[in-house]
Amino acid sequence: MKPIYLDYASTTPVDPRVVEKMQDCLTFDGDFGNAGSRSHSFGWKAEELVEEARLNVANLVSCDPREIIFTSGATESDNLAIKGAAYFYKNKGKHIVTSKIEHKAVLDTCRQLEKEGFEVTYLDVDENGSISPEIVKEALREDTTLVSLMHINNEIGVINDIEKIGEITRDKGILFHVDAAQSAGKIPINLDSSFIDLMSFSAHKIYGPKGIGALYIRRKPRVRLQALFHGGGQERGIRAGTLPTHQIVGLGESFRLAKEEIDSDFKKINSFKKRLYEGLKDMEEIYVNGDLENGYPGIFNLSFNYVEGESLIMALKNIAVSSGSACTSASLEPSYVLRALGRPDELAHSSIRFSFGRFTKEEDVDFTVDLVKTSVQQLREISPLWEMYLDGVDLSKIEWAS
Amino acid sequence: MAYSNKVVDKFEKTLKDPKAASVGRWKPGDADFDKVGTGIVGAPACGDVMKLQIKCDDIDGVKKIVDAKFKTYGCGSAIASSGQLIDMLKGKTLEEAKEICNQEIVDILELPPIKIHCSVLAEEAIKKAINDFESNDEIRKHNQ
Numbered sequence: 001m002k003p004i005y006l007d008y009a010s011t012t013p014v015d016p017r018v019v020e021k022m023q024d025c026l027t028f029d030g031d032f033g034n035a036g037s038r039s040h041s042f043g044w045k046a047e048e049l050v051e052e053a054r055l056n057v058a059n060l061v062s063c064d065p066r067e068i069i070f071t072s073g074a075t076e077s078d079n080l081a082i083k084g085a086a087y088f089y090k091n092k093g094k095h096i097v098t099s100k101i102e103h104k105a106v107l108d109t110c111r112q113l114e115k116e117g118f119e120v121t122y123l124d125v126d127e128n129g130s131i132s133p134e135i136v137k138e139a140l141r142e143d144t145t146l147v148s149l150m151h152i153n154n155e156i157g158v159i160n161d162i163e164k165i166g167e168i169t170r171d172k173g174i175l176f177h178v179d180a181a182q183s184a185g186k187i188p189i190n191l192d193s194s195f196i197d198l199m200s201f202s203a204h205k206i207y208g209p210k211g212i213g214a215l216y217i218r219r220k221p222r223v224r225l226q227a228l229f230h231g232g233g234q235e236r237g238i239r240a241g242t243l244p245t246h247q248i249v250g251l252g253e254s255f256r257l258a259k260e261e262i263d264s265d266f267k268k269i270n271s272f273k274k275r276l277y278e279g280l281k282d283m284e285e286i287y288v289n290g291d292l293e294n295g296y297p298g299i300f301n302l303s304f305n306y307v308e309g310e311s312l313i314m315a316l317k318n319i320a321v322s323s324g325s326a327c328t329s330a331s332l333e334p335s336y337v338l339r340a341l342g343r344p345d346e347l348a349h350s351s352i353r354f355s356f357g358r359f360t361k362e363e364d365v366d367f368t369v370d371l372v373k374t375s376v377q378q379l380r381e382i383s384p385l386w387e388m389y390l391d392g393v394d395l396s397k398i399e400w401a402s
Numbered sequence: 403m404a405y406s407n408k409v410v411d412k413f414e415k416t417l418k419d420p421k422a423a424s425v426g427r428w429k430p431g432d433a434d435f436d437k438v439g440t441g442i443v444g445a446p447a448c449g450d451v452m453k454l455q456i457k458c459d460d461i462d463g464v465k466k467i468v469d470a471k472f473k474t475y476g477c478g479s480a481i482a483s484s485g486q487l488i489d490m491l492k493g494k495t496l497e498e499a500k501e502i503c504n505q506e507i508v509d510i511l512e513l514p515p516i517k518i519h520c521s522v523l524a525e526e527a528i529k530k531a532i533n534d535f536e537s538n539d540e541i542r543k544h545n546q
Contacts, residue, residue, distance in 0.1 A: 017511075308449055310477035314413060327449055327477035334449065345447035378417045382425045382481065384453035384473035385446055400445030 003320045003363045005338050008205075009154050009182060009299045010322060011341060014250065015207035022209065024233075025246040033375030035243045036234060046245045053252025055202065057214050060259045062183060063191040064219060065319035070237040070248050073213035077103040078148075080215055080239065081177045082109045084225030085146045085198065086118055089175070093143030099123040100340040101155075106148055106179055119143075128291040129158035129341050137168050146175045148352070151183035154291030155324060155337040155353060157299030159187065163292035166195030175223060181205055181213075184259030186266065186298060191216060197223045201255075203247075206356060209252030212247035227318035265358050266297075272356040272365050279369030283376065285389070289324075289338055289351055300354045301338075303347040304372075306386040307379040312352060313374035314352045319368055324351040344384075344396075406512035412482035418510060426471040428455055436542060439535025443526045450476035450520070452484055454527040458496060458535055465496040472527075479517040481535045483507050487524040496535070502528055 005013075014022075016279060022228030024030045025046070035050045037043025051065070058065040071077045098110055100122045110120045121139045125131055131149060140147075147169050163179050168177040177198035180189060184199075185206035191199065199216040203209055217223050217238070219348050231240030241301070258265075279298070281285060285305035301324070304312060324335030325348070334348035380386040388395060403415075417421040430440045438457050444450040457469040470491045474484040486507050496536055504521035507513070513521055 068430075146438070225525075240542070246458050306475060311413070311481055313480040315417060325449060325477070346449075349449040375417075382416060382443065382473050383475040383476045384451050387427060387453075387473060389425055395446060400447070400451075401443060 001318055003369060005320045006356060006360070006364070006368065008360075009157075009319045009353065011204050011210065011354035012207045012357055013359065014184045014204075015254060015257060015318050017257060018250050018253045018293050020184050022246045022250040025249050026182070028283055031217055031245065033245070035245060036232060036270070046190040047247055050243050050248050051070045052388055053248045053255075054190040054277075056252040056259075057069075057240075059181075060197070060255045061189040061191050061201075061216065062193070063216055067191075067216050067219050068242060068346055069217060070238050072213055072237055072250070073102075073204070074179065074202035074210055075200075075213075077213050077215040078103070078105040078177075078179055079109050080225060080228055081198040081200060082146065083113065083228060084104065084238075085175050085177065085223070086113050087144055087226040088224045089109060089145040090118075092363055093141075093145045094118045095144040097121045097136065097144060097147045099138045099149055101125050101129060102148070102150055103154060103179060103181070104137060106150070110148070121200070125158075127154045127341055129153055129289070130291065131160050131165070132165040133161060133168055136165050140172055140174060141170070144172075144174050146177060148179070148180075149175040150179040151189070152180075152186065152296045152299070153252045153290070153337065154182050154299065155335060156301045156341075157182075157295040157297070158290045159183070159294060159296055162196060163194050169197075170195035180188045182239055182299070185255060185262060186296060188262070188376075190220075195255050201277075203251035203254050206254050206258045209250040209350065210249045211246065213299055214251065243300075261358070268358075269356045269360070272360055272362070273300050273354075274326045275362065275365045276300060276369060277355060279366070280372060281371065287346075289341060295361070298356050300353055300356075302354070303338075303343070303350040304352065305347065305350055306383045308349050308390055309378050310377055312350075312375060315379060316352075316368075316371055319371060321355070322355070323348045346395075405482075407510050408480040409479050409513070412485045412511065413467070413478045416485050417483055423485050424428040424471050425473060427453075427473060428457065436538070437535075439531045439533070439538065441527045441530030441532075441534060442532060443523050444476065444480075445473065449538045450474075450480050450500065450523055452480065452525045453522050453529045454477065454484070454524075456489065456499075456528075456535060457489065467491050467494050467499055469470070476520065477517070477521075479511070479513055480510055480520040480523060481525065483513070486511055487528060491528065491545045496532055499528055500532060 033042030033046035035046040054065040175197045181202040201214040287303040289301040309323030310327035338348035470531040507521035
């Protein structure tokens with residue numbers, strides 16, 4: 001049996017309709033040309049396809065296609081947006097604001113800038129994981145040039161109020177970058193009517209291929225970035241490198257489909273989350289990480305107290321999910337996102353992220369409910385912490401040897 | 403995490419039939435509880451807690467482990483390591499059990515390097531359980 005895939009926040013399968021479009025841009029019989037070749041029809045055709053894809057991206061998020069440039073993925077987009085803006089505006093100021101629960105692509109980029117002499121403020125989040133606009137406002141200084149925050153958090157699905165935060169940053173003349181890797185195509189984004197200056201996108205989170213992404217760079221008022229790659233002057237000199245036509249076409253088609261299916265996908269995914277929660281909510285000692293009511297339903301994070309996450313994943317062997325447990329990370333540290341919520345470490349160790357998507361079926365959810373219940377029960381049966389809990393022992397009062 | 407089949411096997415058998423895998427506890431008030439030594443190691447915040455209990459008896463004047471039980475909170479390899487430790491303990495004299503080294507568990511279960519701490523935890527658990535038994539034994543002798 002092929003395991004049930006409930007890890008869409010990690011990556012998604014490419015939609016077969018996207019694959020079909022991509023295949024047409026590879027072989028001699030297809031449109032394999034270089035979009036940079038201005039001297040023949042092979043190049044012109046490739047350029048046409050690239051521009052069509054650019055339009056598809058712009059249409060999904062309501063912006064001008066000239067505001068979209070292609071990158072290798074959201075990580076590169078984050079790097080380009082943050083470093084590019086920090087470097088370009090460094091004479092104006094060297095202070096950046098971000099949060100403690102950003103993706104590593106943002107956090108590590110900020111850490112690098114700190115090494116280079118920039119100052120970074122890492123905002124705290126509230127107990128649901130969201131960043132309040134007031135906290136952002138308080139963190140802004142005279143020398144702040146950029147605020148970088150994510151739209152939907154990849155671990156807990158919390159949604160930030162980027163419209164409200166954009167109003168604050170625009171008012172102060174500070175750039176606002178939003179990492180939308182998890183949100184584009186999942187919930188509505190309207191860049192025309194909001195005050196966002198930079199936005200990162202990824203294709204493989206919405207049924208497109210890996211290795212391709214995009215960055216939105218506002219034209220009015222104009223946002224300038226210092227390029228990180230130099231070469232043939234592609235993408236108006238902001239991101240040099242031959243445009244990978246098939247990848248871009250894949251991204252464009254996945255964004256086009258996302259626009260068409262955003263409502264039906266959301267409805268379906270929301271019903272799966274409700275179904276899963278209904279099935280599990282009566283279990284003893286389970287905790288929702290994130291915002292149960294207002295979070296993005298495609299990312300649902302639960303802690304099963306007194307059961308360690310990696311062992312639970314092992315028991316759920318026919319289901320592909322992920323955990324914030326230290327044992328599943330290379331660093332042996334529990335999830336920094338869950339720790340930032342102020343939860344005790346053991347709840348981070350006990351967490352499982354269920355992530356639904358376009359190809360999830362209702363019976364997958366039912367199967368998951370049954371297996372989770374049985375497996376948690378089995379693991380609690382062998383857990384000394386569960387035994388102590390049943391005995392009425394207060395675990396926080398015990399002095400554990402480390 | 404790519405585990406060896408041995409870890410997966412041990413883990414799955416433990417879950418399927420905990421009793422046969424020696425999951426359980428002796429608690430105060432149980433018959434023979436005075437023959438039990440308990441060792442608890444690890445911490446919930448670190449993601450691993452192992453509780454090992456050994457029951458010891460005098461056989462021909464030598465202290466032997468006649469039975470053992472465990473409960474473990476932790477990753478798959480921590481659970482498998484506890485089970486492996488139990489297999490190695492039963493029938494051993496206390497002196498023999500003191501010689502158990504974590505590397506034996508690493509070798510048998512083919513633990514990946516990042517999981518060696520699970521076997522270290524198992525070694526600490528048996529040392530602590532023996533220690534507990536022996537100090538209780540001292541008290542018993544003293545009271546007799």
